[in-house]
Amino acid sequence: MPRTKNTSTEEKILAAAKTIFIEKGMDGARMQDIADNAGINKALLHYYFKSKEKLFEVIFKEGAEKLFSKINSILNSDLPLFEKIRLFSNEYAEIISQNPYLPLFVLNEMNKQPHSFLENIFGKNQPTFENLVKQIDKEIKKGTIKQVSPVNLVINMISLSIFPFVAKPVFQRIMNLDPLQFSTIMDQRKTMNAEFIIASIKK
Amino acid sequence: MPRTKNTSTEEKILAAAKTIFIEKGMDGARMQDIADNAGINKALLHYYFKSKEKLFEVIFKEGAEKLFSKINSILNSDLPLFEKIRLFSNEYAEIISQNPYLPLFVLNEMNKQPHSFLENIFGKNQPTFENLVKQIDKEIKKGTIKQVSPVNLVINMISLSIFPFVAKPVFQRIMNLDPLQFSTIMDQRKTMNAEFIIASIKK
DNA sequence: GCATATTTTAACCAAATGGTTAATAAAGGT
DNA sequence: ACCTTTATTAACCATTTGGTTAAAATATGC
Numbered sequence: 001m002p003r004t005k006n007t008s009t010e011e012k013i014l015a016a017a018k019t020i021f022i023e024k025g026m027d028g029a030r031m032q033d034i035a036d037n038a039g040i041n042k043a044l045l046h047y048y049f050k051s052k053e054k055l056f057e058v059i060f061k062e063g064a065e066k067l068f069s070k071i072n073s074i075l076n077s078d079l080p081l082f083e084k085i086r087l088f089s090n091e092y093a094e095i096i097s098q099n100p101y102l103p104l105f106v107l108n109e110m111n112k113q114p115h116s117f118l119e120n121i122f123g124k125n126q127p128t129f130e131n132l133v134k135q136i137d138k139e140i141k142k143g144t145i146k147q148v149s150p151v152n153l154v155i156n157m158i159s160l161s162i163f164p165f166v167a168k169p170v171f172q173r174i175m176n177l178d179p180l181q182f183s184t185i186m187d188q189r190k191t192m193n194a195e196f197i198i199a200s201i202k203k
Numbered sequence: 204m205p206r207t208k209n210t211s212t213e214e215k216i217l218a219a220a221k222t223i224f225i226e227k228g229m230d231g232a233r234m235q236d237i238a239d240n241a242g243i244n245k246a247l248l249h250y251y252f253k254s255k256e257k258l259f260e261v262i263f264k265e266g267a268e269k270l271f272s273k274i275n276s277i278l279n280s281d282l283p284l285f286e287k288i289r290l291f292s293n294e295y296a297e298i299i300s301q302n303p304y305l306p307l308f309v310l311n312e313m314n315k316q317p318h319s320f321l322e323n324i325f326g327k328n329q330p331t332f333e334n335l336v337k338q339i340d341k342e343i344k345k346g347t348i349k350q351v352s353p354v355n356l357v358i359n360m361i362s363l364s365i366f367p368f369v370a371k372p373v374f375q376r377i378m379n380l381d382p383l384q385f386s387t388i389m390d391q392r393k394t395m396n397a398e399f400i401i402a403s404i405k406k
Numbered sequence: 407g408c409a410t411a412t413t414t415t416a417a418c419c420a421a422a423t424g425g426t427t428a429a430t431a432a433a434g435g436t
Numbered sequence: 437a438c439c440t441t442t443a444t445t446a447a448c449c450a451t452t453t454g455g456t457t458a459a460a461a462t463a464t465g466c
Contacts, residue, residue: 009413009414024230024315025228025230025231025311025315026231027227027228027230027231028228028229028230028315030452030453030454031453031454031455032452032453032454040414040415041414041415041416042415042454042455043414043415043416043455043456043457044413044414044415045454045455046454046455046456047413047414050455051454051455052453052454052455068377071377072377101314104310104311104314106373107307107369107370107373108228108307108311110372110373111304111307111371111372112227112228112231118372118376122376126376126377126379127377127378129378146402149388149391149395151378151380151388152388152391152392152395154378155366155367155374155388155392156363156399158366158370158374159362159363159366159367159370160359160362160363162366162370163358163361163362163365163366163369164358164362166310166366166369167310167361167362167365168314169313169314169321170309170310170313171358171361173321173325173329174271174274174275174329174330175330175332175354175357176329177354185352185354185355185358188352188355189355189358192352192355196359196403197403199349199402199403199404200399200400200402200403201402212443212444233422233423233424234423234424234425235422235423235424243444243445244444244445244446245424245425245445246425246426246427246444246445246446247443247444247445248424248425249424249425249426250442250443250444251443253425254424254425255423255424255425407466408465408466409464409465409466410463410464410465410466411462411463411464411465412461412462412463412464413460413461413462413463414459414460414461414462415458415459415460415461416457416458416459416460417456417457417458417459418455418456418457418458419454419455419456419457420453420454420455420456421452421453421454421455422451422452422453422454423450423451423452423453424449424450424451424452425448425449425450425451426447426448426449426450427446427447427448427449428445428446428447428448429444429445429446429447430443430444430445430446431442431443431444431445432441432442432443432444433440433441433442433443434439434440434441434442435438435439435440435441436437436438436439436440
């Protein structure tokens, strides 16, 4: 097993695999494409990562981690609720504009991969929302926000952050936007989303 | 024995193709699976629809149509703004809960298929939002709602309606919800979404 | 400098896959 | 009945695909 040195080849493979898998998905990706993209022989892929599935798993895991870790850390921080919403919206928008194709990749594969595969990956990092739920209940009692379901609030925050990227080709087309216009609108949303959410729950 | 009136072969194929394509996507779908699912010989698929691509196109077109036609018709109707938002949220939630796997299928393929393929499909049905833009401008001048970008309002409405279904496996997992709990929450959202949107723009 | 271990490659291989063909069965028209 | 057209099938085929092998190149330790 080559776990010792020469990470450069391994890194080249991982970078290439990321590109190809995210672009084509597990089924659409070809090992030969990944090898070509990494500038190496196909057999080397199997030398470093024994199968397509194993290689995919590494890429998927990394992607899922990138998307999910921030949610948990911000939503469980000690910030005041509105600040939390603002921070989440801003930071999440940043992550996603830097990895615009990641969400669809992860969503797509989460729907397709068997349960066992996902179990393996999500084993421990189970986010907790207790902190947030308590915080929201407190604000409701204080009367600063409306009676709102914490779960649904989080779903709204995440939906508004991610979906526009996932549906970019749809929105661009049905709204007749050129890429520049679309990107301008996405930029507006970075600050807008938080205020939109806050306005919807503020009393 | 004469059995119960068998649906036409073409219909059987289309139904099977829908099932398989939506479950596995264009790349993951196997012609043999579609044939088996339809209870016919694989060659018959090519007899009715000459290639996998052509068959896929039919299924995709139908799915995209189902998802997009309603948007246009409701958003261009003559209802008052808030009613429009409520009607859209309700009807769209209905369409999607009846076809929960359709959005991801369409989104996924819209990101993968080449431009030419999509051009063919969206040729004419280009939605228009002029009506809605005017309506929103009017409400802003009347002072009933905040100064809000019509495009972003529509993006929000659609995002909140669709994304929770697309990300169902994610939400179920990170929020530790069993299928029943999740479905209850989705039901709440049917009415909640509209009020959430309205609250966020009401002055 | 040399033996050993690691990395990389070209050539293969078996299975799977979309698609074709030629023959057969069923329907329709006369 | 008989012929023509349409529908359906089993057997193939060419290509693609993930994966393997054995040999060559390169690095490593002494």
